[in-house]
Amino acid sequence: MHCARVGYLRASYDQDVxxxxxxxxxETIKKLKIELESEKAKNRKIEGRNRIVDEGSIHPKLEELRAECGELGHFWGHYFDNDKSPEHGGVRLTTNTDDMKMVLRMVALGEKKINLKFSTRQNNEVDFGLWTMKYITADHAFGGNGTFYLWIGTIGKNVKFTAKAQEINERTGEKLNRKELESKKEGHRQLIMYKRETRFDFVRFNITFM
Structure with a gap:
């Protein structure tokens, strides 16, 4: 005689017994699945375009810029998902100077969380109003010294920030060398330094302004 294993339900075809x-x-499992899907949908909505930063009101112009950038993760908010090269199935390009200016516009309007994805084969610097941002690669072939540098700042304010940094493989999207960094004042800007440990092609910073 065969006995049902403790903790397991019979297959669906045996439901008549x-x-x-x-x-x-x-019935309980069905209800839990429905509740779980409902909760996932609710969370996606909360994290969407109308997310309220720091539980406060948002400047109308900032809402417009968010809409122009697209969904959460395209510059505003934090992004930890697929960041391999688009030619290998990724969904995002690297941050260029126009993107950096867009980010500075958003930060000037009160955005607290941003994300930047840079190529290791570039150095960029931009200004927007009184704000400035500068990125220097760690790659020796492009003038680097083995450490990534990122400056962000504005005249008249000491805007500190933290960053979750990762190196990302262009082909596979593999993420390594995750570090949590805190900026230090240098002149009128704040600086983070992130030592390179791989030969990956991308570096990503998820930034929170303090």
Missing amino acids: LSPREQQYL
Whole structure:
């Protein structure tokens, strides 16, 4: 005689012989699945374009810039998902100077969380109003010294920030060398330094202004 294993339900084709207790378990599982999907949908909505930063009101112009950038993760907010090269199935390009200016516009309007994805084969610097941002690669072939540098700042304000930094493989999207960094004042800007440990092609910074 075969006995049902403790903790396991019979297969669906055997539901006609389920005990009342097993039927109750099945109904509970169905309800939990529905609640889980509902909660996931709710979380996606919360993290969407109308997210409220720091539980406060948002400048109308900032809402417009967010809409122009697209969904959460395209410059505003934090992004930890697929960042391999688009030619290998990725969904995002690297941050160029126009993108950096867009980010500075958003930060000037009160954006607290941003994300930047840079190529290791570039150095960029931009100004927007009183704000400035500068990125220097760690790659020796492009003038680097083995450490990535990122400056962000504005005249008249000491805007500190933290960053979650990662190196990303262009082909596979593999992420290594995750570090949590805190900026230090240098002149009128704040600076983070991130030592390179791989030969990956991208570096990503998820930044929170303090």
